[in-house]
Amino acid sequence: MNGHCCLDPFAIEPNFSEALxxxxxxxxxxxxxxxxxxxxxxxxxxxxxxxxxxxxxxVAQDVLELSLTEPCGLRGCIMNVNLESENKCIKLDTLVYDSSVVPTFELTLVLMQDSPRWNNFRDFLTTKTCFPLLFRSVLKLSPKFLLVKRKLYSSIVGTVTEDC
Structure with missing residues (x-):
């Protein structure tokens, strides 16, 4: 050898799957x-x-975890994003991770509006301060969410519910 080290380009990132x-x-x-x-x-x-x-x-970490056992992994994911607010569910959007892949599983994400304590505080601010318009149109999400998985490729309907 001439003293030069031959570097393996993949050895630069030993934890490739972690980076991915x-x-x-x-x-x-x-x-x-x-x-x-x-x-x-x-x-x-x-x-x-x-x-x-x-x-x-x-949410992203849980989605990744639920995609591990899927034939196309995360690329086969379609996710419906909803918000539960004041006892009603509002569909916000449908997200597709990779539109070039036929979806193999469907996730339903339900985000939740934060507890009534925030609403009481918000109501107080809108009626007792000089900033009523600012706080009236603020929505605070709860740190809790619901994630439901449904397989789209199996003859056996499988649903996994994760309440976080």
Whole structure:
């Protein structure tokens, strides 16, 4: 050898699957945040959506985990995003991770509006302060969510429910 080290390009990133998982998580988080941003103006008619820290990351991690046993993995995922607010469910959007792949499983994500304590505080601010319009149109999400999985390729209907 002439003293030069031959580097394996794949040895640079020894945890390739971990890096790939981080990229997928980031992509899912971006998709969810974009969905909430669009819904804020269209379906929710509010000026702000307050999202608890790490909520979208936790949802993304659970979605990745549920995709591990699927034939196409995350690429076969279609996800319906809903919001449960004041005892009604509002469909916000349907997200498709990879539109070039026929979906093999469907997830239904139900985000929830935060507890009535926030509503009472918000009502107090809208009636007792000089900022009524600012707080009237603020929606605060709960850190809890529901994720339901349904397989689309099996003759046996399989549903997995994860309440987080």
């Amino acid at each position: 998982s981080e990229v997928r998580t980031y992509h899912l988080v971006s998709m969810l945040e974009s969905c909430l941003y669009k819904a804020k103006h269209t379906k929710l008619q509010c000026s702000k959506v307050l999202v608890p820290k790490e909520l979208t990351s936790r």
